[in-house]
Amino acid sequence: MADDQGKGSGGSDPYDATQYHEVVKGDTLWKIAERYYGDGSLYKNIFEANQDILKDPNKIKIGQKLRIP
Amino acid sequence: MKRNLVGVAITLLVSIIMLVACSSDKGPAELAIKAAEEAVNASKAEAAKYVPEELKSLEGALTAVKDKFANKDYKAAITEAQALTGKAKDLLGAANAKKEELTKSWTDLSEGLPKMVGAIQSRVDILSKSKKLPANLTAEKFTEAKSGLAAAQEEWGKAMESFKAGNIADAVSAANSVKGKAVSAMETLGMPVPAGAKS
Numbered sequence: 001m002a003d004d005q006g007k008g009s010g011g012s013d014p015y016d017a018t019q020y021h022e023v024v025k026g027d028t029l030w031k032i033a034e035r036y037y038g039d040g041s042l043y044k045n046i047f048e049a050n051q052d053i054l055k056d057p058n059k060i061k062i063g064q065k066l067r068i069p
Numbered sequence: 070m071k072r073n074l075v076g077v078a079i080t081l082l083v084s085i086i087m088l089v090a091c092s093s094d095k096g097p098a099e100l101a102i103k104a105a106e107e108a109v110n111a112s113k114a115e116a117a118k119y120v121p122e123e124l125k126s127l128e129g130a131l132t133a134v135k136d137k138f139a140n141k142d143y144k145a146a147i148t149e150a151q152a153l154t155g156k157a158k159d160l161l162g163a164a165n166a167k168k169e170e171l172t173k174s175w176t177d178l179s180e181g182l183p184k185m186v187g188a189i190q191s192r193v194d195i196l197s198k199s200k201k202l203p204a205n206l207t208a209e210k211f212t213e214a215k216s217g218l219a220a221a222q223e224e225w226g227k228a229m230e231s232f233k234a235g236n237i238a239d240a241v242s243a244a245n246s247v248k249g250k251a252v253s254a255m256e257t258l259g260m261p262v263p264a265g266a267k268s
Contacts, residue, residue, distance in 0.1 A: 014265025015181025017188035017255070036259075038206070039199035069191045 019068040023060050036068050045069055094143035101150035102138055105131060108157035116160050119167035119238060123160055127153065171237045178244040179232070181265050185251045186225065189218050192258050205259050214257040221250035 030040035047057040116124040138146040228243035
């Protein structure tokens with residue numbers, strides 16, 4: 001797992017507080033939710049925040065940058 | 070006897086000349102003080118908001134000039150009053166520069182802080198539903214972060230009130246306090262602190 005902390009979407013907004021997680025091999029939304037929220041069942045929050053790039057919560061791709069709300 | 074009379078006459082003449090010379094400065098001194106007072110008054114409203122210490126010093130100097138006038142030291146009163154007029158104009162310039170600086174700070178903070186506070190609120194809402202907190206966050210730390218968020222939101226309300234009341238200096242001060250609280254809460258929650266909030 002890898003995160004991309006502190007970087008905004010375009011890097012131009014100095015107050016962009018969005019946290020990103022870059023998907024690596026072995027990641028699932030459940031595991032990512034466990035890491036950031038301590039509870040995998042909260043994965044839907046991540047899925048909903050990334051509906052522009054995710055169509056299915058079970059299909060995430062290596063290298064995708066997911067917003068962590 | 071005759072010599073004494075001449076001496077008295079000379080002394081009297083010199084005194085009259087000095088008195089007339091001195092009195093002739095009274096009118097210009099009055100005008101100079103009036104001009105200085107008007108210049109100080111013209112800068113007072115803005116200076117009181119943005120450079121209050123400098124205004125206090127200038128008002129003290131004006132009082133000192135008036136004291137000199139009262140003590141009939143007209144020449145000094147003229148010189149100092151003329152200098153004060155220039156200083157009052159400089160003070161207004163300094164107040165306007167400070168106002169511009171604070172306005173820019175406020176614009177940046179008022180655009181950025183709601184995003185930070187919103188992000189913290191979102192994370193707190195999600196973590197509040199979690200059956201187990203993430204590894205790097207204890208229950209105590211989470212409570213601390215929630216208190217920090219509540220304090221930041223309250224302080225933000227005060228900042229907005231100050232701004233609406235036209236007090237930009239207080240608004241910026243309160244906004245900087247919000248920034249400090251928000252940064253602390255983000256660090257506690259393991260969230261990235263935006264670059265703009267680090268300065």
